[in-house]
Amino acid sequence: MKVVAFLCRWCAYAGADTAGVGRMKYPANLRPIKVMCSGRVDPIHVLYALRKGASCVLVAGCHPGDCHYVKGNIQMSRRMFLLKNLIEFLGIEPERIQVEYISAGEAKKFSEVARRVVENAAGMDGSRLKAEWEEDHE
Amino acid sequence: MNEVSLENVDLILGWQKGELVAKPFIAKNEEDIPKLIADFTCSINLVRFLHDLEFDGKAGIFVKGCDARSLEMLIKEGKVDRDRLHIIGVPCRGVVDAKKAMRIIEMEGLKSPISVTDEGDFTLTDGNKTVRVKREELLASCCLTCRSPTPQIYDTLIGEPVEGSKDEFKDVEEIESLSLQERWEFWSDTLSRCIRCYACREVCPMCYCKECLVDPTNVVVTPKTTAYEKANRPVWISKASQLQENMIYHLIRAMHLAGRCADCGECERACPMEIPVRLLMRKAEKDLREIEARLAAMG
Ligand code: SF4
Ligand code: SF4
Ligand code: SF4
Numbered sequence: 060m061k062v063v064a065f066l067c068r069w070c071a072y073a074g075a076d077t078a079g080v081g082r083m084k085y086p087a088n089l090r091p092i093k094v095m096c097s098g099r100v101d102p103i104h105v106l107y108a109l110r111k112g113a114s115c116v117l118v119a120g121c122h123p124g125d126c127h128y129v130k131g132n133i134q135m136s137r138r139m140f141l142l143k144n145l146i147e148f149l150g151i152e153p154e155r156i157q158v159e160y161i162s163a164g165e166a167k168k169f170s171e172v173a174r175r176v177v178e179n180a181a182g183m184d185g186s187r188l189k190a191e192w193e194e195d196h197e
Numbered sequence: 198m199n200e201v202s203l204e205n206v207d208l209i210l211g212w213q214k215g216e217l218v219a220k221p222f223i224a225k226n227e228e229d230i231p232k233l234i235a236d237f238t239c240s241i242n243l244v245r246f247l248h249d250l251e252f253d254g255k256a257g258i259f260v261k262g263c264d265a266r267s268l269e270m271l272i273k274e275g276k277v278d279r280d281r282l283h284i285i286g287v288p289c290r291g292v293v294d295a296k297k298a299m300r301i302i303e304m305e306g307l308k309s310p311i312s313v314t315d316e317g318d319f320t321l322t323d324g325n326k327t328v329r330v331k332r333e334e335l336l337a338s339c340c341l342t343c344r345s346p347t348p349q350i351y352d353t354l355i356g357e358p359v360e361g362s363k364d365e366f367k368d369v370e371e372i373e374s375l376s377l378q379e380r381w382e383f384w385s386d387t388l389s390r391c392i393r394c395y396a397c398r399e400v401c402p403m404c405y406c407k408e409c410l411v412d413p414t415n416v417v418v419t420p421k422t423t424a425y426e427k428a429n430r431p432v433w434i435s436k437a438s439q440l441q442e443n444m445i446y447h448l449i450r451a452m453h454l455a456g457r458c459a460d461c462g463e464c465e466r467a468c469p470m471e472i473p474v475r476l477l478m479r480k481a482e483k484d485l486r487e488i489e490a491r492l493a494a495m496g
Pocket of ligand 1: 262263264462
């Protein structure tokens with residue numbers, strides 16, 4: 060079971076860094092991917108992760124108003140809101156996509172979020188978007 | 198068509214008589230003008246052709262209500278130059294869905310050529326046998342909930358404006374009322390039929406990207422493209438028409454068209470597998486409207 064986490068370079072990833080420096084634990088199933096801005100995360104990145112077998116996807120950026128690029132995080136939240144609604148419409152659990160706002164200093168929040176997301180993912184069966192058929196060909 | 202002339206324009210993009218679906222037609226001379234028609238067979242959204250049409254001066258184009266919605270959006274997006282268009286608006290009472298008509302024709306055993314007349318309800322006849330069909334049964338599904346059948350932008354309007362209906366998104370609500378499992382069953386059943394022919398994308402006036410995300414073979418290859426680049430170009434979803442891939446294709450299309458889809462129904466009419474392609478777009482539209490209303494209420 061894996062969780063893919065898209066973390067923005069300025070806040071969430073820095074928060075993860077701070078957590079590392081502070082030797083706070085977070086589950087190893089969480090695979091962080093650094094992006095310049097959470098607004099860079101395209102719906103296809105999220106769907107691709109689910110398609111490749113991730114149980115959950117976390118997208119984390121700066122708190123509203125704190126975005127390094129002014130409104131990337133707001134655009135991300137709008138996009139993820141719609142994407143969540145659409146996958147729910149198709150019959151896929153909307154909890155598979157998680158959105159969080161974590162600042163560079165919030166190391167504790169990061170490790171808590173990481174734990175919560177991984178626990179949430181562990182409680183669910185495999186994702187319906189996983190391309191099972193592809194295994195045979197790879 | 199005496200309101201229409203080639204005086205100020207190089208050509209007019211319009212419709213020409215077809216059997217169940219009027220054919221796209223480019224009028225270039227005065228003799229072509231009488232061939233132009235605008236009626237319930239003109240289901241094709243001509244706006245799509247503006248992306249490829251080459252002309253020097255100005256072009257005339259026929260639009261129905263929904264076509265005008267897509268044209269308006271394209272002008273807003275800077276894809277079409279409003280000043281080079283002469284828009285001929287046609288208030289619309291709905292168009293015939295050829296697939297629905299074909300089903301009735303086959304069932305009743307009518308033989309081609311068939312003529313259809315609109316007398317409130319429709320009459321189909323091949324000369325020997327005549328069948329009357331209720332209006333709702335033959336109209337394209339998007340026409341039953343059309344919000345603006347009268348074009349909102351035009352230079353010339355042909356005929357009297359038609360009142361739109363209030364769209365209540367009943368089709369979307371029907372799916373929303375199902376449980377997660379039931380929805381999954383409905384959609385896996387529906388989308389596993391998709392053969393990924395991309396007809397729905399090709400006819401869509403709003404799908405104009407030269408490089409489509411779902412179509413990696415479209416990546417531009419020049420003599421300077423290295424082998425590394427060719428081998429590693431992004432392949433986000435596979436070409437295989439497997440359920441998950443199909444779902445991602447439709448999700449991505451819905452995301453890319455959210456707030457832009459004109460609800461012209463071309464995608465649905467083009468689909469050979471009878472997939473309700475518009476349904477996901479409409480779900481996005483409904484949600485966006487709800488947010489808009491909520492934000493407006495907050496002031
Ligand atoms: S959606 Fe509206 S404007 Fe478009 S063809 Fe149907 S009734 Fe006419
Ligand atoms: S939905 Fe229909 S038109 Fe679109 S790709 Fe699938 S089969 Fe083709
Ligand atoms: S998605 Fe379908 S209904 Fe919407 S604009 Fe494109 S062709 Fe028309």
